[in-house]
Amino acid sequence: MTHALARMTRTVLTARETAIVLAVLLVIVATTVKNPLFVFSPDGTRDLLLAPSLLVLLAIGQTVVLVTRNVDLSVGSVMGLSAYLTGRLFIDAPHLPTIAVMALGVLLGCLLGLVNGALVALAKVPALVITLGTLYAYRGFNVLWTGSDRINSSDMPHGFLELGTGRLLGVPYLALLAAVVLVVVAWFLSNARSGRQLYAIGSAPDAAELYGLPTTRRVLTAFLLGGALAGLAGVLYAARYGTVSSQAGSGYELEAIGAAVIGGVAIFGGSGTVWGAACGAVLLVTINRALPVLGVQEFWQQAVVGALIIGAIVLDRVLATRQTRRLTVMGDDER
């Protein structure tokens, strides 16, 4: 009993998620000491949860794709398109209920994700290349469609915008939504049979195929889910910021991958959790918001992001090497 408890404690203490949560807390404490308003102000607590919500959604979607040994570089473009569609629908179809508009935004994300997935899974072309191509193409369609037009908050209904900034019992709606998605996807990846199969496919694609797993369908599902979450993030982007230009969401793909990698998701598939990715997203966003308060010019944010990503993968490597060595030693002892 105590043994099991000790083991559980050790698992929790050595988990990647714990380390990141500690890092987030450290950043928050350090920043708050410097400027108490960072937490202790009406907007402080709200922004703490609100700011990372969109990136958390994208990081979850990216993790599902990364786990299958694929990558989706087009999420930023998908996000932009669905954000613009949302605004456009509010203007062109004023009778459509808000929930239908949001559903259509997510549906567009599904569709674009499905295009990626179909090209990757059916044509057997690496996802890096395909989604690099669709990153361009989707953004191109967006610019073509949007032009120099811009959706403003006055174009969108109040109730919808309230979703982007409002709160329920002190917790922003967006954060609640992100949390629900996180729990559902985490359950799917760790408990559902098809979720486990995604890891199997990512660890050894050939073996998964030989074993008879429906790899094509699973990879399609992963891209579909990634696209849907990018679509949802786009809809919420419109609600959160109130303005949508043709460049909405551009550059988010790297942040999403960065968040996942910081959270311990292996870039070559087969391991990592959405919890980790979500923690990575929170860490990224919190650090970015803390830097100006800590007296670092905001221009250095991106450098910090880069350093974090590299630090995270180096750490992963060191841990993996150590584990391999330990396992080898254990194997030798048994012999």
Place this chain on the structure above:
Amino acid sequence: MTPGPQAPRRYADSARPWWQRMLVSRDAAMIAVLALTVVVALATVDNFSSPVTATYLVLDVAPIVMLALPMTLVIITGEIDLSVASTVGLSSVLIGALYQAGLPMAVAVAVALAAGLLAGLVNGLLVTVVGLPSLAVTIGTLALYRGLAVGVLGTAAVTDFPDSWTGLVKAKLFGTVLPLVTVLLVVLALVFAVVLHLTSFGRGLYAIGLSNDTAVFSGVGVRRAKILLFMATGFTAALVGVYYTLRYGSARGDNASGMELSVIAAVLLGGVSIFGGRGAIPGVLAGAFLIGVLASALRLAGITSDVISILTGSLLVLSVVLTSVLSWVTRRRQTAAAKRSVQPPHEG
């Protein structure tokens, strides 16, 4: 010695003289597509035939061509470098900051080039010595190097570069329409083509891309080769940074951001396999110029840049999907042929 399933085709293939193999290669197809595009553009787009177009086409496409060359070698070894455009930005900013601080232009340029080498070395060491996937490493350094660039200058820009330097970009080659940078392009293309196609080092790169472990055990200096390639990429990126700064007369933190995508698109369009082990410089040059020619022709035809980006993306997707489908068809045909040639002894 029973013939393997692929044997008949392979013998037939190598029995062809080299010039026939060259004519049916993917590079030849790419060059043909480029030539066709140029002809169509000349015939249908007003002003495409004017000398100014050629000048601007070369000026515009030069950074992509320069970066695509070392990137080809990197991708052939099965690695990738997403940080190139950030290195371009970093070197541009360094030139601006140092020149603004009162240092002579030559010193600023030298420091920028050294920084490019260093940036490449860091990538190379992380990939080889630490043993990390280059995709992850260079996503990290993409953010890091760009972050350093933006951090040094903020939103400010340095613009008052001496005319003696910016004039270098405007200068023409011996009274032709070609800008001076053409010389740099030709020299770089020759250097990389010779290294890749005519040296044992270059053959080793294909070996690394086909099977890293086999290459290690065959005595190819895999680590050294990869570090050198990443350094070459970093150095070339710094060179592009110098060019970019002089061409637009402005050093800014966001210079050339996003250019890594165009570079990789050009390389893959040129027939280099993202899995490594396959590809050649002529095809890549054709791929890079194809993107340049399309962009230039469409812009002259009054089509906006968003269509060009749709086209670049679709071309990239199409080229890889087509290659994949074609190789699938070939494999099917080979298997069928092999079955036919194997069957008689079984029956007899």
